[in-house]
Amino acid sequence: MSDDTTRGDTTPAQPLRMGAHVPEIYVDGYQGATYKDGIVKLNFFSLALDPATNASHREVVMRMALSVGTVMQVHQALGSLINDLEAKGVLRRGR
Numbered sequence: 001m002s003d004d005t006t007r008g009d010t011t012p013a014q015p016l017r018m019g020a021h022v023p024e025i026y027v028d029g030y031q032g033a034t035y036k037d038g039i040v041k042l043n044f045f046s047l048a049l050d051p052a053t054n055a056s057h058r059e060v061v062m063r064m065a066l067s068v069g070t071v072m073q074v075h076q077a078l079g080s081l082i083n084d085l086e087a088k089g090v091l092r093r094g095r
Contacts, residue, residue: 025062040071 027044034041045058066074085091 027061029058031058031060038068039065040068041065 025044026046028046029044031043031045033043042064043060044062044064046061047056048059049056082091082093086093
């Protein structure tokens with residue numbers, strides 16, 4: 001899969017430039033959302049290991065804050081991505 005940065009975007013096409021220091025954060029999962037004053041906050045976690053107890057726990061590593069309009073754009077883009085991955089046989093939805 002290529003890095004198609006405009007796929008699913010509903011805004012007019014504009015060149016996209018990558019900033020010099022764009023963080024790439026790996027997450028193990030999603031852990032809830034909150035909504036207040038027109039902003040949706042999505043929490044993402046990674047699994048961390050406590051060396052003292054050898055137990056793992058979820059640690060929030062990123063909180064993404066989005067306008068409701070952007071949430072809708074992301075929803076549409078992820079839907080398109082999932083459909084593409086299904087068509088390529090990369091994943092199957094549980095039915």
